[in-house]
Amino acid sequence: MQKQTISTRPIRSLEDALERCQVLGMRVSRQRRFILELLWQANEHLSAREIYDRLNQQGKEIGHTSVYQNLEALSSQGIIECIERCDGRLYGNISDSHSHVNCIDTNQILDVHVQLPEDFLRQIEEQTGVRITDYSINFYGYRNSEES
Template sequence: MQRRNTKQRTLILDIVRAHGDHPTAEDIYRDVHEQNPKVSRGTVYRNLNLLEETGDIISIEVPGGNRFDRRCDPHAHVICCSCGAVCDTMVEHDHTLDSMVERQTGYIITRHETLFYGICPSCQEKKAQNEDAQASA
């Protein structure tokens, strides 16, 4: 079934594409609401799901809720365990893992995601500043 492209859906897609930081649905709703206060939260969430179904965006399941990504090519992400920031990595996607897992499990693999967890540079800096402040006290 082909869905018509609505003004709201176009606005939502444009906002996701304008973000480089893997926004939450709530982040996207706030941006949409600033541009068009008549668009409801439900409309944003529903259209994010439709945009994911049509392959215009991807959703990344992370602790605290899904994040949305304008990049739809296979790529890895790194997630900060402290602040929850999500960013792309330059690690090349390993398609050979799909066939290896298929052989091991009998599943037909349609895709896989690679997520790395760590502490982002900003949180590392804050921690170091806190430690310095405590050592000075």
Template sequence: MAQGPHPSEGSADLKKAGLKATVPRLKILQILESTEHPHLTAEEVYKRLIQSGEEVGLATVYRVLTQFQAAGLVIRHNFEGGRSVFEVNRGGHHDHMVCMECGQVFEFYDGEIEQRQRRVAADAGFVIDDHALYLYGVCEGMKKNGRCSKKP
């Protein structure tokens, strides 16, 4: 089966989501859960699979990620510039800042912003089901040094 820190947990997560625990699914879930940067494109997942010696096609990676999204295991973010990234759905809300130069995605949470959004919606007689806030700009590293200071 899968190599990694907690293959049985990944298998249980897949079964809970109604998905059979196949080797490609387990490997892809393991990559998403163990990455130091929790926002990966399908191509980045594919490259990591190839680097680890797995023979999984890019079409399979897209299909598995779409299945994970439908099952609620991952969240897909469609950032400007046609860039889609996937992150494991850990259940907590957060927002994103996207550097338009290096492509790095930074997570943040601000209680005041959340409270203000709820207040604006309530004042308008609107009930929020879900929301996403994406801030686009240039990270400090790119602005000062021409390279991202957050990338490994």
């Protein structure tokens, strides 16, 4: 029963991510640890190529294939986030429910935790007949106010 509790807890730190790997029986290889450490240090969404480049710049030799395979394994198990975009996938460190601010001019995706008022959620439930159990919101905007 303890395993069930651990595996459904949100992952909010590198330690949580490493623990989840162990609970799920995933080997925490040197490469997998490098990728998780980088995602938690970067605190932003990165492409597989950016992850590969940054790790190699840090002197942590890791192959393209290893990066892709580890990202796929980690995201398929819910340990990291994978965002599908028209120009490819981006990976981030937060796997629990959250929303995104998409910055149009910098092409960044920022994680934010938004809590909608209960009366607003009830209003949506009444309009749709669907009981809301979770939600995620995508915001779009410019960092440069001149662009808007």
